[in-house]
Amino acid sequence: MLNNFDEIQKLSKDNMEIAAESFGSVSKGLQAIAAEVADYQKKSFEEGSAAIEKVVASKSLDKAFEAQSEYFKSAYEGFVGEMTKIGEMYTDLSKDAYKPYEGLMGKFGK
Known part of the structure; x- marks a missing residue:
């Protein structure tokens, strides 16, 4: 019985370390x-x-539309580039968060 308690205690300690x-x-x-995101x-x-400022300073309507179009583009x-980058950061985050559990999953597979 004492042996099982020690094993349970060690497993609990290992799980807490993995979670941390x-x-x-x-x-x-x-x-x-x-x-x-802040940057x-x-x-x-x-x-x-x-x-x-560039649109307001434009001398003609054509130049204002051109400046506005350049800005929108x-x-x-x-925006698309930033969302791609943030998506990759979330993917890396999930991989890093899972890494500690990889060894644990191997123990249960045996």
Whole structure:
């Protein structure tokens, strides 16, 4: 009976360590994603402000439409690129969070 208790205690300790390691990976990953989103928002705001200034400063209606079109195109391309990057960051986050459990799954398979 004492042997089973020791095994259960060791298994419980191992599971807590794995959970803590996984939580640490998730925490770091979410911080990196939050920093990336904040950087993108700042950059997007600055580019939007510059575009508004360029449209307002345009001498003709054609130039204003041209400036607006350029901004919309670059904003769309930047958005798609950023969402792709954030998607990859979430994929990496899930892989890093799963890594500690890989060894545990191998134990149950035996």
